[in-house]
Amino acid sequence: MTRLEQQMQFILEVDKLKNITRQTYIADGSRKEDDAEHSWHLALMCILLSEYANEKIDVLKTVAMVLIHDIVEIDAGDTYAYDELGNQSKRERETAAADRIFDLLPYDQAAYVKELWEEFESGETPEAKFANTLDKCQPALLNDKSGGRSWREHEVKESQIKNRNADTFKGSDKLWNYVRNIIEKNTRNGNIKADGYEDEIHRII
Amino acid sequence: MTRLEQQMQFILEVDKLKNITRQTYIADGSRKEDDAEHSWHLALMCILLSEYANEKIDVLKTVAMVLIHDIVEIDAGDTYAYDELGNQSKRERETAAADRIFDLLPYDQAAYVKELWEEFESGETPEAKFANTLDKCQPALLNDKSGGRSWREHEVKESQIKNRNADTFKGSDKLWNYVRNIIEKNTRNGNIKADGYEDEIHRII
Numbered sequence: 026m027t028r029l030e031q032q033m034q035f036i037l038e039v040d041k042l043k044n045i046t047r048q049t050y051i052a053d054g055s056r057k058e059d060d061a062e063h064s065w066h067l068a069l070m071c072i073l074l075s076e077y078a079n080e081k082i083d084v085l086k087t088v089a090m091v092l093i094h095d096i097v098e099i100d101a102g103d104t105y106a107y108d109e110l111g112n113q114s115k116r117e118r119e120t121a122a123a124d125r126i127f128d129l130l131p132y133d134q135a136a137y138v139k140e141l142w143e144e145f146e147s148g149e150t151p152e153a154k155f156a157n158t159l160d161k162c163q164p165a166l167l168n169d170k171s172g173g174r175s176w177r178e179h180e181v182k183e184s185q186i187k188n189r190n191a192d193t194f195k196g197s198d199k200l201w202n203y204v205r206n207i208i209e210k211n212t213r214n215g216n217i218k219a220d221g222y223e224d225e226i227h228r229i230i
Numbered sequence: 231m232t233r234l235e236q237q238m239q240f241i242l243e244v245d246k247l248k249n250i251t252r253q254t255y256i257a258d259g260s261r262k263e264d265d266a267e268h269s270w271h272l273a274l275m276c277i278l279l280s281e282y283a284n285e286k287i288d289v290l291k292t293v294a295m296v297l298i299h300d301i302v303e304i305d306a307g308d309t310y311a312y313d314e315l316g317n318q319s320k321r322e323r324e325t326a327a328a329d330r331i332f333d334l335l336p337y338d339q340a341a342y343v344k345e346l347w348e349e350f351e352s353g354e355t356p357e358a359k360f361a362n363t364l365d366k367c368q369p370a371l372l373n374d375k376s377g378g379r380s381w382r383e384h385e386v387k388e389s390q391i392k393n394r395n396a397d398t399f400k401g402s403d404k405l406w407n408y409v410r411n412i413i414e415k416n417t418r419n420g421n422i423k424a425d426g427y428e429d430e431i432h433r434i435i
Contacts, residue, residue, distance in 0.1 A: 029282070029404065029408060032278055032279060033371065036271070036274070036278065037257050037371060039271075039274065040256055040257035040258075040271070040372065040375075041257070041258070042270075043256050043263060044256070044258070044260075051248050052242050052245035052246070053245075053246070053249070055249075058248060059267070061266070061267040061271070062264070062266040062267055064270050065247075065266045065267070065269050065270035065273070065297065066241070066244075066245070068270070068273055068293070068297055069241070069244065069298070070241055072297065073237055073240070073241065073335070074237060077234070084290060085289060085290040085293070088273070088290070088293055089277050092270065092277065093274070130278070166238065166242060167245065170245075203234060203238070
């Protein structure tokens with residue numbers, strides 16, 4: 026198989042990402058979005074919002090990261106953020122998926138994409154921190170716009186969201202502050218269940 | 231409205247791209263894809279296939295271009311490639327859409343995105359040529375993979391496809407050669423209607 030044939034095989038395989046449904050509704054609330062749509066949205070947000078990254082980021086690298094960050098879900102499925110049991114086995118399922126799917130690419134590109142995905146998962150570099158911030162902020166924007174439907178259907182508690190977002194400020198204080206206000210508004214209006222969670226001292230930008 | 235609020239308004243508005251259905255079926259043939267999914271696919275292809283661009287390209291700029299290239303269809307709709315009447319009014323409808331939607335962004339970013347879209351439409355720079363090549367190649371890959379369903383449903387003729395792709399080689403001879411082979415295979419097997427179209431001398435890489 027030629028190099029181009031290997032690349033095309035991968036490009037057709039990842040088309041399956043269009044069939045991986047997430048728990049987030051699109052903004053008009055008519056249906057849930059899929060991973061390919063979500064990844065497009067993050068990539069565009071990355072280009073338009075990179076000015077708010079806490080640290081200087083390589084925008085192309087961060088865009089590439091968000092474009093590939095969910096591909097492992099083709100095999101591993103979308104594990105809902107608040108599914109405790111699912112999240113226990115998530116890492117193992119996703120690593121096997123990364124090996125199978127990314128290895129369809131020529132050796133150098135397989136290594137590049139695998140490293141990019143690992144970097145995203147580790148969340149330690151400026152690019153990975155910002156990509157993770159976008160990945161957490163986008164569903165909150167959509168959930169708010171669609172009237173909190175996903176939060177209500179899953180009876181999500183404020184403490185769950187706040188705990189899950191403990192690191193979200195690391196990529197961008199400014200974006201996290203914006204989204205935290207949205208979360209608090211939706212806690213006040215009952216879309217998110219208030220459970221007496223005490224926030225840490227507010228981070229002021 | 232703050233700069234960030236303007237950006238967020240745009241980011242939520244373009245969510246509507248997820249509702250713009252194209253004529254191309256996803257690879258498994260189960261349903262048609264939408265513009266957001268298509269744009270994600272092109273962005274990923276751009277990163278993985280930029281080595282085949284005829285001229286040196288700025289990859290980030292090209293990725294940004296494909297991420298925004300179909301946003302005007304939120305207002306103007308997806309005009310099927312072989313809809314002659316629709317294509318006559320396309321430019322006017324799309325320019326009005328660009329003004330309305332891109333102007334939701336802060337002034338500098340509105341100008342940046344509008345210029346990027348105009349550059350894509352003109353197809354003259356190395357980045358625009360490569361983006362247009364990807365935009366033409368991706369549906370052919372999916373149509374082939376899904377058994378030629380979209381070509382058959384629209385009774386597409388070889389001459390229509392070849393004429394529509396008269397400029398596709400400009401971004402990448404190598405990718406166009408790959409896709410031309412696919413088109414010819416599908417003409418031989420009847421998914422595309424052979425109509426005695428005489429190809430120009432084959433471009434050999």
